[in-house]
Amino acid sequence: MSEPQSIPQDAVIVGFDASDHSRRAVSWAAAEAASTGRDLVIVQSYEWSVSMIGSYDERLRRHTSDQVEEMAAEVGVNHPELSVHTRVPDGRAEETIPELLADSASRLLVLGASGLGAVSRVVLGSTAAALVRTVHVPIVVVRGEQSAPSAAPVIAGLDGTSAGDRAVEFAFDFAARHGAPVRVVHVVAGTSHAPTGVPTAYPRDPLAEEETPTEDAVALRVERLLADHPVKDVETEVVVGQPAGALMDAAADAQLLVVGTHGRGLLDRIILGSVSHAVLYHAPCPVGLLHPQ
Numbered sequence: 001m002s003e004p005q006s007i008p009q010d011a012v013i014v015g016f017d018a019s020d021h022s023r024r025a026v027s028w029a030a031a032e033a034a035s036t037g038r039d040l041v042i043v044q045s046y047e048w049s050v051s052m053i054g055s056y057d058e059r060l061r062r063h064t065s066d067q068v069e070e071m072a073a074e075v076g077v078n079h080p081e082l083s084v085h086t087r088v089p090d091g092r093a094e095e096t097i098p099e100l101l102a103d104s105a106s107r108l109l110v111l112g113a114s115g116l117g118a119v120s121r122v123v124l125g126s127t128a129a130a131l132v133r134t135v136h137v138p139i140v141v142v143r144g145e146q147s148a149p150s151a152a153p154v155i156a157g158l159d160g161t162s163a164g165d166r167a168v169e170f171a172f173d174f175a176a177r178h179g180a181p182v183r184v185v186h187v188v189a190g191t192s193h194a195p196t197g198v199p200t201a202y203p204r205d206p207l208a209e210e211e212t213p214t215e216d217a218v219a220l221r222v223e224r225l226l227a228d229h230p231v232k233d234v235e236t237e238v239v240v241g242q243p244a245g246a247l248m249d250a251a252a253d254a255q256l257l258v259v260g261t262h263g264r265g266l267l268d269r270i271i272l273g274s275v276s277h278a279v280l281y282h283a284p285c286p287v288g289l290l291h292p293q
Contacts, residue, residue, distance in 0.1 A: 014029035111142070140289075244274065
């Protein structure tokens with residue numbers, strides 16, 4: 001558990017800042033890394049400024065390093081089989097984490113949501129908010145005040161796009177390794193209740209030519225996506241309503257909600273799709289976000 005010169009390839013990378021929400025993110029990332037046989041890299045970026053010249057800078061840098069090493073030691077106790085590494089790069093996390101992801105060819109970034117108590121339901125930390133717009137590997141933002149039981153379902157939003165398909169396959173892969181049931185929810189936008197402050201816009205449904213796809217049409221698409229994933233307990237559901245609100249209702253008792261985001265190119269670096277934006281800010285559980293491939 002030292003700070004290596006290079007990042008292990010295909011490691012799970014998790015952001016850390018010693019806050020409670022980042023500690024929950026590290027715990028989630030450690031369990032995920034252990035289940036996939038990959039290394040875990042805990043990253044705490046160190047932001048230097050001119051005012052910190054001299055001994056204060058040295059003390060603060062040492063304190064930052066001690067914090068991340070203590071977190072790594074705690075992970076080692078809970079997951080003795082896991083290879084845990086730490087990095088304390090100089091710079092803002094919004095800049096250093098994408099560089100580490102590129103160096104390691106990582107396929108998963110885990111971040112904590114911000115805020116305490118009721119505030120955490122409506123606030124996303126500025127670092128997480130920036131990274132979900134600029135990083136295009138799968139991202140999990142760990143929301144919720146406590147972990148759901150292992151038997152809790154994984155919810156996947158299916159919308160007929162390539163990002164939505166990737167979200168469903170990510171959910172299947174996670175559920176297969178953790179022995180969890182999966183509920184695939186396809187929401188047809190309609191006039192239904194949406195939580196206050198949750199955006200309601202949604203892209204036109206490309207899943208079927210019919211205005212309201214049948215359960216059978218959704219089930220056939222899910223069956224195709226399920227082919228390479230040994231998940232035994234899968235349910236599909238077609239819901240008429242506001243997509244963001246319907247997905248969060250479905251995730252009320254979930255251990256993970258996975259959705260796709262539909263931005264392209266430069267625009268995706270500025271704004272997310274309204275549904276993915278809403279669940280990242282409001283969901284009651286960890287949220288997985290998949291971009292188009």
